[in-house]
Every structure is written in structure tokens, then in C-alpha cells.
Amino acid sequence: MKDIYNVGLIGFGTIGAGVVETFNRNLDLMEQKVGTKIKLKKVVDLDIETDRGIEVDKSILSTDVNDILEDPEIDIVIELIGGYEPAKSFILKALSNGKNVVTANKALLAKHWEEILETANKSNVRICFEASVGGGIPLLEPLNEGLAANRIQSIYGIINGTANYILTKMTDEGLDFEDVLKEAQEKGYAEQDPTFDIEGHDTAQKLIILTILGFGIYVEQDKFHVEGISKIKQEDIEFIKNELGYAIKLLAISRIEEGELEVRVHPTLIPQDHLLASVNDVFNGVYLVGDIVGPVMMYGQGAGMMPTASAVVGDCLDIMENMEHKNIYGPGNTEVKKIKAINEIKSKYYLRLTAIDKPGVLHTISGILSEFEISIESVTQKRQDEGQEVPIFMVTHEAIEENIQKAVGMINDLDFVEKDTLFIRILED
Incomplete structure (x- = not known):
């Protein structure tokens, strides 16, 4: 073991300030856990003059990133500037x-994962990114290590606090x-x-990382369906909650069935007694199922400085x-034979016409x-004077997505349909 570990921090913004404060507050605890000295040797940012409201030794501040990248004494580099x-x-x-x-840069990892991992492995060093998904919730290390004896069967995540x-x-x-x-x-x-956030792109980037850890497979964002929440109206919320007994969440889904991996992000109806239905406000939650451990739920604050x-x-x-x-992220699930397209999935659906x-x-x-082999479980039409615009709420039995898409397209072309039909998938696992 080394006598001292030196750390360099690139990015002294909100999260960077939280890192410095953590060193200030708990350095003795950290050194006790590791069993050796730890030093935050250098902090680099373009702006080193603004007061961050925390105590920091001015001598370790710099505007030159090479003070970290070229310093042979620095063992660990923390990247917190974000972006590409x-x-x-x-x-x-x-x-x-x-x-x-160490990085929290989900966007960069989601887009350039293979190049970054290859470079780390070639140099025989580690790349760690726990903070990239779920903020302070321990998600990735348990998924990669504590659950390593499991074949992960499904991952469902509420991983965007804004939505x-x-x-x-x-x-x-x-x-x-809008309000x-x-x-x-x-x-x-x-x-x-x-x-x-509201159109699902942040969630999609995080889902890419969860899929790597859970299934050992890197799936680029343009290879799976991403849909946000901006089309959801109060009338949908009210009917779904009071009449159907579901909660509606923006859900990240990665699941395998018969060798086919589904990766998708979209609004989803969840039974109100499901653990994920209780994940509210800006909190995050990930519910996964392993073949050995069964269901596991991880919950907490998905963002914030500390x-x-x-x-x-x-x-x-x-580290x-x-x-x-070594950098072993997921075993590479040999059971995955294909990535299932969104139009191939089967689900129950909520429709609002x-x-x-x-x-x-x-x-x-x-x-x-019926022409597209979609059977109706229930239908509710709100009372209105004849000739007036009226909402019609439907729930279907399980159907193939492609058939739903075609049927909705045909319904939208009817002369008496005033607005595009909204359809939302229903989770029943």
C-alpha cells in the first residue's frame, strides 16, 4: 500500500465544492478506512476566484489542467466539468x-463508453462512475459486485428527479x-x-450505464426508444389515479426475456402498490430482479451537491x-441474442382519444x-353534449406495439378525432 494517495479535482462547481467539503469534513474518517494518508493535492477550474462558501487552501487552486494531468504524484483524477x-x-x-x-459524467460515458474503457484497460487503471446514475444512491457498485452472482433479469428505474x-x-x-x-x-x-430532462434524454443516458452494468452490453441511445412526459395532461393523471388505480412514472426499462433484451425509456403506468410507485418528488429509485437474489429496491436522492x-x-x-x-463491468450476457425493437414488445396500453x-x-x-388484434379491457367516455369534443379513455389487453402504433395512426386520421391519441404502456411485473 502507498504511503499517501494524491487526488486531483477538475471542476470546482457545485459538485466539486461538495467534494472539497467532504475532504474538509471527513478526511480523518477516509484515512482510517483506507489505512493511509490521503491528500487533495490540486483543484483546477477556469474560475478560482469566486467564493464557493467552503474553506479551501488557495495554494492548491489552479487554472491549468496539466497541473493535474502531468503531475506524476497524482494517483486519482476526478472529472466534474461535465459535457463532452x-x-x-x-x-x-x-x-x-x-x-x-472518477467521473459523474453520464453523457460522456453513454456516448464514448467503449473508447474510455479501452483506454483505461490498456493503461491498467480504473475508471469509476458511481455518481453518474442516481447521485448519492449506491447503485452501480452493488449491481457490478454485490449482485455479481446473479443473472439480472430486469431493471426498472425512476432516475430523473425533474420529470x-x-x-x-x-x-x-x-x-x-406547464404550471x-x-x-x-x-x-x-x-x-x-x-x-x-422532460423528454427522457437524461434518463436514457443513465439507462445505458445501468444496462452495461446489468447485462454487460453497451446499447447506444439511437438504438432504443426514448419518450418523455410533455404530452401527459391532467385529465390523464386524474383518470389513471382515480379510475384505474395506477401511478404514472417516467421509467427506464432494461429487461431480458427469452434471449431478447428490451431497452426503452417512456412514461409507464405502474400499480399503486408497486415499490416504484412510492418514489416521489425529486427522489430516484431503481427496482431490479436477479435470478438468485430476487427483487431488490434502491432508493434515495438522485442529485444534489453533497x-x-x-x-x-x-x-x-x-480505488x-x-x-x-480490473475494469470488469458486466460479464457480457451471452444469453442476449438480440436487442428488441420497441415495435416488437408486448404490453397492455392506456389510450386517451x-x-x-x-x-x-x-x-x-x-x-x-379489432382489425389489428387489439382487444379492449375497459372503455370510459365522459359525458358531453352530442356534437361536442369528448375524451375517451381505454385500456387494452396485451398487444403488440406495432399493432398499437398502426391502429392509433388510423384512428388519428378519422374525421371525428380532434387530437392525436395518447397511448401509454402499462407495467404489470
Whole structure:
């Protein structure tokens, strides 16, 4: 074991400040766990003048990233600047220079996973990224190590706090999507441009990482279905909750059945007694099933300065204690024969149609569904004066997605259908 481990931090923003504060507060505990000295040797950022509200030794601050990347004494590099470049170049250079790397950069890992892992393995150093999914929730290490004796069968995740906050507020307070989004932006839970969160892209990047850990397979985002929550209306929330007894969540799904792996992100109806239905506000939760352990639920704060810093520093300590570990992320699931396209999946579906109330409407719609071998479990039409626009809510029995897509397309072309039909998949596992 080394006499001292030196750490370099690139990025002194919110999470970086949390890392520095963790070193300030718990260095003695960290050294006790590792059994040797630990030093935060250098902190690099373009802005080293702004007060972060924490104590920091000015002598370790620098604006030159090479003070970390080229320092032979630094063992671990923490990258917290985010984005693709220059983060990618910094990480690859650190790995090539024989330095272990800790990052929270889900976007970079999701896009350049193979190149980053290959570089780390070639240099015989480790790349750790616990904070990239679920903030402070211990997710990735348990999935990769504690559950390593299992063949993972399914992973279901609520892993975006912004989307989950919006759906929770719509459900609990009866608010419209636009009003909750505005409130979330005012509270700092949503960006001024919220597209990345509400349209599922953030969730998709995290799902890529969970799929690597769970199934040993890297699936690029353009190879699977990603759908957000912006089309969901208060009338959907109210009917789904009060009439159907479901919760609605933006769900990340990675599951294998008969050698076919499904990877997808979309709004999903979940039974209210399912553990994931209780994951509310900005919290995250991941529910997975292993063939040996059975169901496992992990829950906690998915973002924030200190929870995320906890995961980052935890990775550093893991590297120090297990320097000789190799980068083995998932065994490469030999049972996976293909990646299943979204139009091949089978599910029950919730449909919300908007049509002019007149004789024959339900008969025509039912006929189209029947033509595509889709049977109806229940149908509810809200009362309205004849000739007026009326919502029609349906739940189907299990059907093939491709048939649903074709049927909905045909229904939307009917002259008495006023708006595009919304359909949402239903989870019954």
C-alpha cells in the first residue's frame, strides 16, 4: 500500500465544492478506512476566484489542467466539468498517463463508453462512475459486485428527479404540466431549457450505464426508444389515479426475456402498490430482479451537491482500497441474442382519444382496434353534449406495439378525432 494517495479535482462547481467539503469534513474518517494518508493535492477550474462558501487552501487552486494531468504524484483524477469536450480529452489523457479516473459524467460515458474503457484497460487503471446514475444512491457498485452472482433479469428505474417531481405534483396537487414545470424551474429542479430532462434524454443516458452494468452490453441511445412526459395532461393523471388505480412514472426499462433484451425509456403506468410507485418528488429509485437474489429496491436522492459528492469520494476510496481491481463491468450476457425493437414488445396500453361525440364513434374505433388484434379491457367516455369534443379513455389487453402504433395512426386520421391519441404502456411485473 502507498504511503499517501494524491487526488486531483477538475471542476470546482457545485459538485466539486461538495467534494472539497467532504475532504474538509471527513478526511480523518477516509484515512482510517483506507489505512493511509490521503491528500487533495490540486483543484483546477477556469474560475478560482469566486467564493464557493467552503474553506479551501488557495495554494492548491489552479487554472491549468496539466497541473493535474502531468503531475506524476497524482494517483486519482476526478472529472466534474461535465459535457463532452474538453472532459473527454482530459479523461483520456489522465487514463493514458496511468491515472485512475472518477467521473459523474453520464453523457460522456453513454456516448464514448467503449473508447474510455479501452483506454483505461490498456493503461491498467480504473475508471469509476458511481455518481453518474442516481447521485448519492449506491447503485452501480452493488449491481457490478454485490449482485455479481446473479443473472439480472430486469431493471426498472425512476432516475430523473425533474420529470418525477413534475409527475408527482400533477398527481398530488392536480396541477397542469406547464404550471408544475414553471414551479420546478423557479425552485431550481428544472433547467430553463428542460428538454433534456422532460423528454427522457437524461434518463436514457443513465439507462445505458445501468444496462452495461446489468447485462454487460453497451446499447447506444439511437438504438432504443426514448419518450418523455410533455404530452401527459391532467385529465390523464386524474383518470389513471382515480379510475384505474395506477401511478404514472417516467421509467427506464432494461429487461431480458427469452434471449431478447428490451431497452426503452417512456412514461409507464405502474400499480399503486408497486415499490416504484412510492418514489416521489425529486427522489430516484431503481427496482431490479436477479435470478438468485430476487427483487431488490434502491432508493434515495438522485442529485444534489453533497449526495453526489458522497458517491464521487466513495469511488476514490474504492480505488485506493482496491487498486488492483480490473475494469470488469458486466460479464457480457451471452444469453442476449438480440436487442428488441420497441415495435416488437408486448404490453397492455392506456389510450386517451379526443373525438366528437356522435353515434358510431366507439363502434368505428373498436373496429379498428379489432382489425389489428387489439382487444379492449375497459372503455370510459365522459359525458358531453352530442356534437361536442369528448375524451375517451381505454385500456387494452396485451398487444403488440406495432399493432398499437398502426391502429392509433388510423384512428388519428378519422374525421371525428380532434387530437392525436395518447397511448401509454402499462407495467404489470
